[in-house]
Amino acid sequence: MNDSSLALLGGTPAITVPGPHFTWPPITEADRQAVARQLETAVSIPDRSGVVADLEDALASYLGVRHVVTTCTGTAALHSMYAAAGIGPGDEVIIPALTFHATATPLFHLGAHPVLADVDDRGQLDLEDAARRLTSRTKAVVAVHLWGLPEDMDALTSFADEHELMLLEDGSHAHGATWNHQKAGTFGTASAFSLNGPKPLSAGEGGFIATDDTEVYYRVLLHGQYNKRCRREIPATHPLARFAVTGMGLKLRIHPLAAALARTQLGHLEDRLAGRQAVAARMCAVLAGVPGIRLPDLPAAARTSWYALPLQYKPAALGGLSIERFLEALHAEGAAEADRPGSTCPLHTHPLFQAPGALLPGYADGQGEAVDEFPTADYVHATTLKLPVWDHADDVRLADAYTTAIVKVATHAKDLL
Ligand SMILES: Cc1ncc(COP(=O)(O)O)c(C=O)c1O
Incomplete structure (x- = not known):
């Protein structure tokens, strides 16, 4: 055998470098120091302060949105986004049939129905198929920027406008991706991102919601952040302020050590x-x-x-x-x-x-x-x-x-x- 023969058939492999060949995220000395410093500062942050506020401010400024709320996972971020967008029992939400299951599964926990629509041969939402699946109960359509390639947001925005649907985004693969120079995650009412392990921006585990809509922001807080954070951020005069102590009863906060890692990682994005x-x-x-x-x-x-x-x-x-x-x-x-x-x-x-x-x-x-x-x-x-x-x-x-x-x-x- 010579080395042009396939290794599977006894030839010499093309790659002999020992693995692993790809690890993500790259961990720098600055990451190590930031996490170590955070260990000495606070390992639980119940309000919007310290590294949580720093990370949320930095993400909001990076995306150019008014509000960012961090969460423990991307799945939690999607759950909070749907709850805050007012998706509830019986509502239908159009989801591309090809995605990670968490784009859709939080809807089951709100009594709503993910309505799958086929994709085209590039893996992007097929809007003709989506149109066929609309009913009087369809409330929203979700753009998922699979593998980081942004959806055609001109087409999706027109589709949502034409059918009077809320446009939501799952940006979990697409931190920093843009469509016509506009960042993924800034086209609709709200977006949710994962900050899990191999994602372009990683906290190890984490997620966040981005929105310009202050009412959605308050409801995101009430869904998974409760008490101190809600009491400090929802104005006392707001009709929902009286729910601040319990919120909707879930606790979905990011861990401060994860926030510290994501904050330094964001500097390299x-x-x-x-x-x-x-x-x-x-x-x-x-x-x-x-x-x-x-x-x-x-x-x-x-x-x-x-x-x-x-x-x-x-x-x-x-x-x-x-x-x-x-x-x-x-x-x-x-x-x-x-x-x-x-x-x-x-x-x-x-x-x-x-x-x-x-x-x-x-x-x-x-x-x-x-x-x-x-x-x-x-x-x-x-x-x-x-x-x-x-x-x-x-x-x-x-x-x-x-x-x-x-x-x-x-x-x-x-x-x-
Ligand atoms: C498209 C998509 N949405 C949501 C998620 C869920 O994120 P997490 O694992 O942080 O809960 C993932 C995770 O891989 C994903 O790929």
Whole structure:
């Protein structure tokens, strides 16, 4: 065997650098010091002060919004956003069928119904399909900027206006992504973001809600922050002020150590986005035209956060080689981080969406989604390969090694048939 042979068939792997090849977020000395300082300052912050206020101010200024409220997770942020937007029993909310389940699941805890709509072959919400699913109970539509690529927000804004729907956003993959120079998370009534582990901006665990609407802000506080924070921030004359002590009874605050990490990480976000942009451009330049691999369409209006580089695998161009076998060959080449989306998948395939009533009283079983109703979400999920996008100079070699491995497997695909 010579080293142009596939490693899966006994050749030399394209990548021999020991793993892990991608870890996120990069932890700097400043992160360590900020967390250590926070340990000595406060490990519980019940009001809007200290590092929580610093982080919320910095996020609000970064996004250019009036209010930001941090939470313990992105799931909690989505829950607070929906509750604050007044989504309640019987309301329907249009959700793209292809996303992480938490875009939709908080709705079950408000008595509302996620109504899934198919996506197009780029994984973006299919507005024609969404229009077919509107009823008199539809209250909102949610934009999810999957893998960091912003939705077409001109189209989504027009759609929401035309059908008199509230526009909400799940920006969990898309910190700093823009559409026509406007940041993801600033187009609708409110947006929710995750700050979990591998997200472009990470607190380890955390999340936040962003809104310009002060009434929504008060309700976000009442949903998951209660007592001191609500007493200090909701004016005593406001009709909801009397609920301040209990709020809606949930406690969803961010941990101050997580807030300290997110605050220092935010200082690097723009540099890291620029670094990812450069590395992604380099990866795409190598992969353009490789048989069996379709690059994502990047509209001129979009700046993506490159949470991942999603590639569409086209088996027909490689003699019908299955994606499983292609990925197996890629892993044998040492590209351990090349992957297929796992938990970000067509939501109608989850038992929770097919039979919510088994876990959630009040949701009759059988009202779940029919399994063949979202053909494009199924197709996009079944054909997506994703790669990490590295962000700084040292990792360019790894990015190059990964694209070399893909070219190698695609070029030798016939050996695997
Ligand atoms: C699109 C999307 N929304 C929401 C979430 C939930 O965020 P968290 O894990 O912080 O609760 C995730 C997490 O991966 C996500 O990918």
